[in-house]
Every structure is written in structure tokens, then in C-alpha cells.
Amino acid sequence: MGRACLSVPPRSTRCLRALRCSLSRVTCDRSLPLSFFLIPCPMTPQRAPSIRGVLVVLLLFCFLNVQALKSQLLSRLSAANAPVANGVSYVTKYFDQKIDHFGFLEDGTFKQRYLVNDDHWHQIGGPILFYTGNEGDITWFCNNTGFMWDVAEELGAMLVFAEHRYYGESLPFGKESYSSLKHLNYLTSEQALADFAVLILHLKATVPGATKSPVVAIGGSYGGMLSAWMRMKYPHLVVGALAASAPIWQFTNMTSCGVFYKIVTNDFTRHGLDCSVSIRKSWSSVDNVSSTDDGLTWLSNEFSMCSPLKKQDMQMFKAWLQETWVNLAMVNYPYEANFLQPLPRWPIQVVCTHLRNASLPDRLLLQAISHAVRVYYNYTGEAACLDISQTATGNLGYLGWYYQACTEMVMPMCTDGVQDMFEPQPWDFQAFSEECYKQFGVRPRIDWAITMYGGKQIHSHSNIIFSNGKLDPWSGGGVMESLTSSLVAIVIPDGAHHLDLRYNTNYDPSSVLHARALEVKYIQQWIKEAAEMT
């Protein structure tokens, strides 16, 4: 018996919420200590916050945005425009995984959660589409990877969604998983890939008819990176990988640290130069206006703040604005969507209708910004006030990703205020490293991901689709040109963050429909080749 797809309050969320609640709100500047995976946080080197400070900055800065993103990615499309999850169901299962695949001192196991749907599976030997879960609750990814549900029947495929260790319910040490470095030590991409490998073998060994089933890895964002790496490291277990919006090159010396925010900026500029210039100018307008008590009061009223802004809130306020623009760029989808804050179709286009005159004086400019921001936070008109520390239901495990970013997933981010519309914030690895040490007692290994996963020298691999939307800021660190005949880049001009992995809708641009069709064609080809091999 299956279980409805939309459900399950994730255990990790409660855990993180508890952690968050234990921290009092403090003054913070825009020093952004770490990049959260889906939310890049450039940092200023001027400040070395305390552990508590770092965590609070993280929580107040990143959490906001991550949660906002979460809410967007979490959402289903509105009933009018998109398929509803009716009939989508899965069985929730748990598998005993070794906590440490790479050592024998720690011999314990934990329950890895995974979801299975075999409604359309062609037993015996039909393919398995295996979602390589990323930094969040797997039920959330189940809900947001409509592509797999859409193509299951055509491919005769079983669907499996495997949760990434340390996220959702798959906690190696239960509530203690995040309590110390000792417990966090097994949170790495290598361990996660090994989990997937062991789980795939388990499925093949135990599901009747699956012994010879070809497995295709599918994932988006960090999950897309894992899919690509799964094919690279375990090609004997997956016949190919669809790596959607996977910035596998967003590492040191591989991609300019400024490209992410440059793409964000371009997403606004394409709806009028004044749109991005207005935002670029807004930072000094905020500084100017907030320099007086009167200005602060005006700003609080203009933005309908739930709590009056204070001087010490202003870095936070600007960070909140910045992340709003970033989030909009990532989820700039072609259809109205019911996110935590419902958004119109092509939301940036709507935002930019409010930002058509960059020459306005400070207060008028900020008034326009205020209207623009409300597209994101109050599209329905139901929000009584806006809250720069607001949160949302959490399906992404931000603290887990924060640890991963502090260890092996070091993705430099920066802004210069010239090529992008943000205040200049250089990338400073040393300061980053210091903050990671203060936070977790770890030092990031800046070269490790490249050493392990090959950087740009990946030509000898095969059967990987790298799909990227050109509107997606993460496409800057993605593979945008085919490397060989079987390492294929699919670029979706009108796509934001892994749009291709979402359900088909009537509003999809032809480019994403074409991409999905091509993806299915390649997957069919891999399956056919695998069958010929056996």
C-alpha cells in the first residue's frame, strides 16, 4: 500500500527548529560566513564573528533565504495550472546502512529512508529511476521531481527516492547526529554515494525481478551532482545519470566566484536595465535613509515591517533583500506557483514592473523596492507585515549543508557591485576557514572535491546528462557544453533551477519540453545498451 506523497513533518526540521529557538536574535552585519548550497552567501573579511555570532548570522541570513527557497521548491503548482499529486503514492521503507563505509571502528548502522513506487514498473528487469537525495527531506524531493512521475509509465520504470544521510529521517545518530563533530564526521558526499550504492545492490538482491534492472541516477542541484558522481564512481551500478542543475564546477579555480550573482543580475536586467540598476542603487539608499531615526521609522513603515527596524538590523535587512532577489532568480518559473509565499508566473518580470526608474531619489527608490519585494512576500495580499527574520517550514537541512560547505563542498561566491547588482563582497577563503573552525572545529579542504570528482577532467566518463537552465544562477558552475557524445549538456534558455525535473505543465516553454524529451531519449538509450550488454 502506498502513502500519499504530501505529508511527513521531517524530524530534522524539528531538531533544527529547536536549535534555532535556542538562539536569541543579535545584531549582525552582512558578513556571510558560508555559502549554503542553494543559497550562496558571499562573505566580507572584515569581521570574525564569534561561534554564536556565526551561527546566528547563518541562521538569520541563510535560514531566511533557504527557507524561502524551500517553500518555493516545496510547493506544488496551483490546481489550475499543474498536475496535483492525486494518485501519486509511494511506499516508505528503511534500510540499515553502515554509519561508516570507509572505516571499521564505527560499525553501527542507521535507518536510511527511501520511497518506492512500482505502479508502472515492468517486472522482470524493468528500469529503476533512482533519485539521489540531496540536503533535505526525501519526501520533499519526491514531491518536486514530477519528471520522474511523468515518465515512469513510458519507461516502465520503478521509482526510488533515496534520502541523503543526515537529512530528513535518515539520521545516523538520531537526535545526536548534529550534536558534535564526532557525530557529524560521517556526513560526506562519499558516504552518501556509498549509501546509494549499497541500497541499489540491496534492491537488486531483494526485489523480485530487479536483479538485472538497469538503474538510472536522477537528481537536481546537489542531488544532481550526486547523480553525476554516482555514475562516475559507481558505473557498475547505474547505467547513466541525469544531473539537473548540478554545479559540479562551482569549486575553487574552476568557475569565477562572481558568476552566480552576475546571472542573478542578468535575470533582472533582461526585464529592463533599470530593474537591476534600481537594486544596485538601493543599497546606498538604504544606508542613507537608515542613517537617521526618522529614516528608520519611514523604512519600517514603507516595508510594513512586523518589528520596527533598528540601526543594528540594517545589515540583516540588506541581506534579506539580497536573498529575495537570489531566490527569485532560482525559482523564476513560467507558471504561477503556490510557494510558501505564492508567486506569479515569471515572478521577476512582475518584480521589474515596479523597478522601471533607477533615477529616483532614495525614498522613492526604496518605495519601488518595497513594492517589488512584496511580489515575493505578499503576492496574495494576505501578509499583514513583513518580517526579516521570518522562516518557513523546513525541508532543507541547512545546518547539514553548512557543515558540508565547511568541509568538502567549498563553493566560492563573491560580488563586485559592477558586474552584479550587489554590494561588493570578496571571497576570502582564510576567513571562511576560520569561521568553519569556530563553528564546527573543521577546516575546509579546498581541493578535495576536485581531487575526488575530477574537476574538469571528466572526459573518460560516460552516460551523463548535464541539464541547466540559463536563468538559473547555478548554471554558472554547471556543464554547459557537451564534453563527449555521451557526456551531454542540455541548456534550457528559459529554465530556472532544475525546471526540467518538475512536472509537465501547459505553461512550460518549448525549451524545457524539448529538454525533457531529449532526457527520456538518452535514458532509453542507456537502458537499451544495458540490455544489450547482459
Added chain:
Amino acid sequence: MGRACLSVPPRSTRCLRALRCSLSRVTCDRSLPLSFFLIPCPMTPQRAPSIRGVLVVLLLFCFLNVQALKSQLLSRLSAANAPVANGVSYVTKYFDQKIDHFGFLEDGTFKQRYLVNDDHWHQIGGPILFYTGNEGDITWFCNNTGFMWDVAEELGAMLVFAEHRYYGESLPFGKESYSSLKHLNYLTSEQALADFAVLILHLKATVPGATKSPVVAIGGSYGGMLSAWMRMKYPHLVVGALAASAPIWQFTNMTSCGVFYKIVTNDFTRHGLDCSVSIRKSWSSVDNVSSTDDGLTWLSNEFSMCSPLKKQDMQMFKAWLQETWVNLAMVNYPYEANFLQPLPRWPIQVVCTHLRNASLPDRLLLQAISHAVRVYYNYTGEAACLDISQTATGNLGYLGWYYQACTEMVMPMCTDGVQDMFEPQPWDFQAFSEECYKQFGVRPRIDWAITMYGGKQIHSHSNIIFSNGKLDPWSGGGVMESLTSSLVAIVIPDGAHHLDLRYNTNYDPSSVLHARALEVKYIQQWIKEAAEMT
């Protein structure tokens, strides 16, 4: 400035010797708790020895044989027949490696030793032949991989010999490296491969002219497995691999557990059926003769034992005989060689001249066996007596391999006395696991090596030569047929254990000369293709 190739008393040897000396000799049967890599030790399930017992059995049984093998592999050919190491020199270097590549709790480093010779290197961009060190002192492998020295000039290659962690001088925790499971925890093939990966990148980054040097992995035996796996897991770092006598399929359910001893037996049978039948019959003759005190005395005299044999020594005595035959099969080389015990060319042929009548009664049969054994232990006639607990200088880290066999390198071995000439000893994983647990507190992960390295599903990889000698018992677990046009098997009918990696000699059969020429051809092709890619 280089240093002469033959030198360096390995630190690990002293450590192991100290350990060994701390144990008193005890009675043991032929229960063989673990397979040492180069010395397979099948086990009987009837006995569950104590920790001390297990270790002693290991030491007395495996050590003998390993040491004997060591001495053989260690040896240089005699001056008359083979090249001498004159002029072979290298620079010894040390590189700071992370103790744990796969976690961040343990952030310490250790000095990994590696040896470099660039006499023939074509700077800029000339190739690097990179020996992926196995379970022993790297200087020993340096001395015993004449192939690399022979081809360096032709290829314009730099030679690098990288020591495997936990062996030789590359001890992550110095003298404490073997003191507890906590310290042993980082002894895995994955960590060793990561060491090689990081070292290769270090060389490319720091050696002037090496940035674009194509690297070819080369190794024999377990080192050959590492070479193959290096190409599979880090194809961005090595353009290809020569995996000599690498039994990558000697794992559970991939190769019959009896194949190893069957090949050993065949090596004797080919010099006359009576040869192997004599050995098969000898076990009951030993039992019969040793059942009386008179018989024991006779046996002690006949074998010129240094210490009179006692009833409780008889399992050990038989194990000692068995390992003699195994060692002979592995190093059945076509030239006279000065091993620890000097051996004639084609030593099994000489052994079998003593075993031409399998119908002899017990004492006469054992007399023949005694003569045969002396080919191995007393070819020069200088040994005053034979010692079943004798050891040799140690370059192989047997305790390290013992741990690896107890964790991820689980290689089942068995005998049935029908297809082979040994006493029946079934493979019993459960008993094996129990003994590992008693010894180290670890449980072997029987499927892990297959999960990680792909078992027989390795077709998607490329540029690996699997060379095997048909005389080599390890060839049973090797890749004996080409899998694709770039996963090439080279079979050397007259070859024992990685004969192709040894120096060219006038006595080499044409099959090994042909193999070496083919290997060079493939390596040149990989280098050429790499140059075309950049």
C-alpha cells in the same frame, strides 16, 4: 642525488618482529584463520582459537610462508643471469598526507614515503610511471619492479614509487599505528587510493614541467589491484593502468574458492602426475608416521629438523609443507634466483624430479618429499637444518594485510583434496568473521570490495591492462580475457606471479617478452591519446 636502490631496514619490520617475539610458540592445528594476501590460508571451521591462538596461528602459519615468499620476491636475480641494480637510484621523499581523507574529525597528517627517479624523464610534460605501492616496504617494490626501470628511457618517463599507508615507513601513527583498532581504522584501500590521488596532484603542482604529464599507474598483486582501481576511481589522474597479477575477482561469489590451490596443483602436475599425487598422499603419510614416537623421531631426522617434532607440531608441519608448495608455484620463475633460499630456474620442475613415484609406502614417500622440500629450503646445501618456524627478513607488512583481509579484502580460499593436492579445508565465512572479531574487534564486510570496485561489471572503464601468468595461482582471480578494446587481458602462459614486472633477462620466455612489449605499446598509446586531449 639518488640513493642506492637496495637498502633501508623497514621500520614496520622491526615493529612486527617485536610483536612476534612477544608471543611464545604454541601448539596449533592447520586451522588457518585468515588469508594473507599473497598467501592464501584456507580454514577449518572446527576450531575457534583464542585471540592469542589466532595470532600465533597466523604468525606461525602465514608468517612462515609470507616470509618465504617475501624472500623470493625480495631477491634480485643472481649476478650471472640478470641485471644488477647498479646505476638504479632514486630520491626518497615524504609527503604530508591526511590521515583521513573521508572524514574531518581526524585532521592529522602523516609522512607518506615515495621514491623518485627522473634520469630519463622528458621534461616538459613527459610521462610519469606511478607505482601504486602495496602491502610492504616501497623500497622492496622499487627493487622488484625492473620493468619500470627497463622502459623508463624508451618512454622518457619519470618513475615514482609511492608507499602504501601503514607499510614501510608510511605509518600514520608511527609506532602506534598497529596498536589498536582506533589507529588501524584508516588502513583501507580507499584511503590508499586517495593518498595516491593527492600525491599525483602534488607532483603535478610542484615538479617543474609535470603539470601536464600523463600518469600511468603500475602495480603488481595487491598493488596491481590498486592500479586498476586507481584508473577506475580516478581516471582524471591516471591515463591508464598496468595491473599485473591483480586478482580483482578473488572475492566472494566471483571466483571459486578452490581455484587458487587447483592452479598450484596443476603447476606440479604438469611435471608429472606423480608429482602432485605424491604431495596429496603425503598428508596421510605424515599422519601415519607421526602417530608413534618412533615415527616422529624418524620424521625429524629425515627432514633434518632443527628441533625435534612433537605431536602438537604436526598441523604446523603440514602447514609449513603446504606453504612451501604454494610459494614455489608463485615464484616458479624461469631463471635461477637468489631468494632467501636460493632457487634453481623452474624450481617446481626440479622439485618434481624427486616426486616421480606416488605409490611409495609412507616413509619412502616422505623421504622423497623431504628431498623435494630441500630444493626450496636448501638448494645451496648450506642449511644445517630446517625449521618450520623459520622466518626471513620482512618487507611485507603481514599484520597490515591481515587487518585488510579481516575488513574489506575478504578473499575466500578452500581446498577439497580432489581437484587439488591438499587436505580438504572448506571456506567458512562465519568462523573467519569470528576470528577477525577476536583479533581486531572488526567484522569483515564480505560484499564491500565488490560494491566499491564493481566486481565483474567493469566494462564501462577503459585503459587497463590485466596481465596474468598462467602458472600463478592468483591468476584464478584475475581478468584472463579482454573485456573491451581498452580493458585488455594479457595472459603469459609461462609466467608466475607478476613475472612481467620483473627485469628483462636472457632466460625470459618469449611469452613474457611479448607481454612486456605489448604493455609498452598500450602505455604509449594512452600517453599519445592524453596528449591529443590536451
